[in-house]
Amino acid sequence: xxxxxxxxxxxxxxxxxxxxxxxxTHDANFTNDLGADSLDTVELIMEFEKxxxxxxxxxxxxxIATVGNAVxxxxxxx
Amino acid sequence: xxxxxEGKTALVTGGSRGIGxxxxxNLAELGADVAITYARSVEAAEAVKEKIESxxxxxxxxxxxxxxxxxxxxxxxxxxxxxxxxxILVNNAGITRDNLILRMNEEQWDQVIDTNLKSVFNxxxxxxxxxxRNRGGSIINISSVVGLSGNAGQSNYxxxxxxxxxxxxxxxxxLASRNIRANVIAPxxxxxxxxxxxxxxxxxxxxxxxxxxxxxxxVEVAHAVAFLASELSSxxxxxxxxxxxxxxx
Numbered sequence: 001x002x003x004x005x006x007x008x009x010x011x012x013x014x015x016x017x018x019x020x021x022x023x024x025t026h027d028a029n030f031t032n033d034l035g036a037d038s039l040d041t042v043e044l045i046m047e048f049e050k051x052x053x054x055x056x057x058x059x060x061x062x063x064i065a066t067v068g069n070a071v072x073x074x075x076x077x078x
Numbered sequence: 079x080x081x082x083x084e085g086k087t088a089l090v091t092g093g094s095r096g097i098g099x100x101x102x103x104n105l106a107e108l109g110a111d112v113a114i115t116y117a118r119s120v121e122a123a124e125a126v127k128e129k130i131e132s133x134x135x136x137x138x139x140x141x142x143x144x145x146x147x148x149x150x151x152x153x154x155x156x157x158x159x160x161x162x163x164x165x166i167l168v169n170n171a172g173i174t175r176d177n178l179i180l181r182m183n184e185e186q187w188d189q190v191i192d193t194n195l196k197s198v199f200n201x202x203x204x205x206x207x208x209x210x211r212n213r214g215g216s217i218i219n220i221s222s223v224v225g226l227s228g229n230a231g232q233s234n235y236x237x238x239x240x241x242x243x244x245x246x247x248x249x250x251x252x253l254a255s256r257n258i259r260a261n262v263i264a265p266x267x268x269x270x271x272x273x274x275x276x277x278x279x280x281x282x283x284x285x286x287x288x289x290x291x292x293x294x295x296x297v298e299v300a301h302a303v304a305f306l307a308s309e310l311s312s313x314x315x316x317x318x319x320x321x322x323x324x325x326x327x
Contacts, residue, residue: 039256
């Protein structure tokens with residue numbers, strides 16, 4: 001399951017941000033490394049919510065800045 | 079291109095009376111499904127709903143306190159559950175509590191700022207994510223020429239209406255990359271229940287100050303709203319359009 005979460009998260013990031021899979025490393029920061037603007041990060045969160053059928057409150061979303069943050073948060077919630 | 083809103087869905091806050099009612103009916107006339115919110119006037123709201131339906135469009139009349147953010151999320155969530163999307167939001171809900179600053183109390187100030195300005199934040203924020211998902215949308219916020227020029231006895235109202243303009247420009251800049259437009263309409267003296275409360279001397283002086291020399295009709299505001307809601311205005315965002323007979327130019 002945890003592998004599954006990680007691969008789904010990475011697939012969403014590749015699709016949303018139009019980056020190569022190799023760039024989507026554990027420590028990659030959405031804004032600084034993957035070229036996301038502030039609305040892109042909001043849209044990423046919206047995609048995670050849809051894919052995993054959960055609701056991510058704004059205060060949690062603010063702490064999800066890297067690929068690793070997202071994977072860990074979602075593994076915890078799903 | 080002709081002005082058509084066929085296949086679009088719209089929400090008009092404060093849509094049971096006055097300018098809001100006229101806006102809602104006109105959007106329906108142009109083919110949109112229209113939901114309205116209202117504060118207390120149940121009968122008036124139901125009458126607007128029936129009129130919208132009689133034009134062959136879907137309609138909703140929802141009782142909602144404009145000041146509550148949670149309520150705004152409920153209203154917009156409910157519309158999207160039933161209609162799949164919300165293309166057009168018209169923030170029209172507004173009140174007046176007129177008084178000279180020297181006599182104005184805190185409650186009069188807070189009520190007007192909350193109902194007229196906070197409500198615009200509430201509904202605009204609640205609709206932003208759904209519009210992002212929908213890859214576009216148009217928000218039209220109803221301000222007033224009083225927000226441009228100020229008006230003795232209406233410092234609270236003027237502040238709320240000027241605040242709407244600054245908010246709308248910021249919103250327009252933040253969401254422009256997602257094809258979401260936001261514009262303001264600043265009506266002048268329009269004959270409605272709200273202006274019916276003004277006394278005759280004030281009305282006469284307003285007419286004297288209006289180059290077109292007459293009060294406006296609510297439907298004249300509604301036509302401007304329809305333009306900004308439609309694809310005819312696809313390159314216009316962050317703009318304030320006066321519909322005031324030239325009063326504030």
